[in-house]
Amino acid sequence: MNDDQIVAGLRHALDTEVKRHRLEDRWPTIERRLRREPKRRAMIAAIAAVIVLVAAVTVPHWLKPGAHHPPVKPTPKLAGRLVVVGQTRLPRGGSLNLAVGFHAVWVAGVGVTYQIDDRTGRLVRKIRTPGTIARYCSSDIAAGAGAVWVTHGCRGIYRIDPRTGSVVARLRVRDVGAIAVAGGLVWVTDNHHLVRIQPRTDRIIGKPISVGAWTPGVLVPGPGALWVTTYGASDLGNIFRVDLATGSVRRLWSPTASDVEAVGAGSLWSSQVERINPVDGQIIAADYVPGAYAVTFWKGSAWALTIQRTLVFLRIDPATTAVTGKPVPIGKTFPYQSSPLAIGTGPSGLWVLDFYRGLLFHLVLWAR
Amino acid sequence: MDRPSRQDALAALYRLHYAELARLGFALTGDWAQAEEIAQEAFVRTWRSWGRIRREQSAPAYLRATVVNLSRTSLRRRLREIRAWQGLAGPASTNYAADGNGEPGADLLGALQQLPARKRACVVLRFCLDMSEAETAATLGVSVGTVKSQTAKALQRLRELLDAVEMVAPQHGGSDE
Numbered sequence: 001m002n003d004d005q006i007v008a009g010l011r012h013a014l015d016t017e018v019k020r021h022r023l024e025d026r027w028p029t030i031e032r033r034l035r036r037e038p039k040r041r042a043m044i045a046a047i048a049a050v051i052v053l054v055a056a057v058t059v060p061h062w063l064k065p066g067a068h069h070p071p072v073k074p075t076p077k078l079a080g081r082l083v084v085v086g087q088t089r090l091p092r093g094g095s096l097n098l099a100v101g102f103h104a105v106w107v108a109g110v111g112v113t114y115q116i117d118d119r120t121g122r123l124v125r126k127i128r129t130p131g132t133i134a135r136y137c138s139s140d141i142a143a144g145a146g147a148v149w150v151t152h153g154c155r156g157i158y159r160i161d162p163r164t165g166s167v168v169a170r171l172r173v174r175d176v177g178a179i180a181v182a183g184g185l186v187w188v189t190d191n192h193h194l195v196r197i198q199p200r201t202d203r204i205i206g207k208p209i210s211v212g213a214w215t216p217g218v219l220v221p222g223p224g225a226l227w228v229t230t231y232g233a234s235d236l237g238n239i240f241r242v243d244l245a246t247g248s249v250r251r252l253w254s255p256t257a258s259d260v261e262a263v264g265a266g267s268l269w270s271s272q273v274e275r276i277n278p279v280d281g282q283i284i285a286a287d288y289v290p291g292a293y294a295v296t297f298w299k300g301s302a303w304a305l306t307i308q309r310t311l312v313f314l315r316i317d318p319a320t321t322a323v324t325g326k327p328v329p330i331g332k333t334f335p336y337q338s339s340p341l342a343i344g345t346g347p348s349g350l351w352v353l354d355f356y357r358g359l360l361f362h363l364v365l366w367a368r
Numbered sequence: 369m370d371r372p373s374r375q376d377a378l379a380a381l382y383r384l385h386y387a388e389l390a391r392l393g394f395a396l397t398g399d400w401a402q403a404e405e406i407a408q409e410a411f412v413r414t415w416r417s418w419g420r421i422r423r424e425q426s427a428p429a430y431l432r433a434t435v436v437n438l439s440r441t442s443l444r445r446r447l448r449e450i451r452a453w454q455g456l457a458g459p460a461s462t463n464y465a466a467d468g469n470g471e472p473g474a475d476l477l478g479a480l481q482q483l484p485a486r487k488r489a490c491v492v493l494r495f496c497l498d499m500s501e502a503e504t505a506a507t508l509g510v511s512v513g514t515v516k517s518q519t520a521k522a523l524q525r526l527r528e529l530l531d532a533v534e535m536v537a538p539q540h541g542g543s544d545e
Contacts, residue, residue, distance in 0.1 A: 007495045013476045
């Protein structure tokens, strides 16, 4: 069959079909539809007007910076660049946590608490605190409310007078763990609860506060609230906000955030450098920072301590969570990826404690 | 001279072109009911777009282009429906040769339905509506070269399909005897 035959056949077949099928007059149907057209147009215009109205009300709200996320000021310019200005040698493997306050850095060691001058970096005192950093029971340390507070061996708390360096009180708390000073009170974990201590009387006030299903692991003070991360499997994906005034607990569902380690720029910061909305617990911004170990907020920026082959401080822009400026190397650490490190900040600068090497690094902003 | 109202002009167009458009729709879809619906829809859409049609002389071309586009859309929809119902992975199409009444024209129209939409449109516009290559190109919104190549490929494919039908038909006849 050639093309002409096909074309002729097609025409014939189509003509046959047309003859066989009787076309009815559809103009009345079309006219009916045309009569409905103005109504249809009016309906479309009304829907469009509603959409525009809704958009006009809601879009400016969403476009307004900080309308749905905490406001972030532009990243402030630093007075200089971060440099390591000194390091203090402490017993290797014998110092775990630090606190900055009262013109000193306070380090919890094995059975002893170290006081280091925050200007010179010199070890000023060794204060006997038996039971600190005992096996199976870690110690934590906090400075504030007129004293330095050190938890010891799961049994209680030492209260140290920062002026004399002497232990002035021993408080009995049954199963003590993490400690923080916030809202004029000392907050300490007692087994699965949080308890509040009035520093004026050294007595526990109020009822123990139940936070999640497991022992609270990290306490981070923030404006009006204490932020708590627990490491219980059933608490995974939750952040707890404890109101400083009332002690009420609010659970924020945050399935992707790992923990809360710092508060700043109206946000919470996890150790994996995620910026978290304190209202709903959702991650606002996150930038992958390789080897991120810990984070702190200081001088208007987040600072991430990273461990790869060396210890490196990275400055994080709060608005974008992107690394800004040059990395600040601190030195090698051992073993890689698993060194217990602690960070503290204060007016004197930024302090990093390396447990394995027994070194306390002092970093400041160095003007050019 | 007063320009006729939009509805009067459309009524005139209907009297002149409805049968042709329904025929075009049938050639493209292989279904009279669908073809008539498409032709009606084309008139409604032309009415809506009347302000954009600058000259009344170009209204028939607009109507034809609308029928071609609506046929393509309705075929896609029908294909989706058939796949959804039958769970078929491959393309489905109306098969006149299988469903037909044994007339040679049914084979031809069945083969036409097995062509891809654009090739089918080229064949129908060129040979069933006797449009020139340029008119076909304008209606389909493609170049004249595309119309030429698509038409040639469509005719070749039709030949292949009809040859296959001719080879199968005697076997069917033999088994009946």
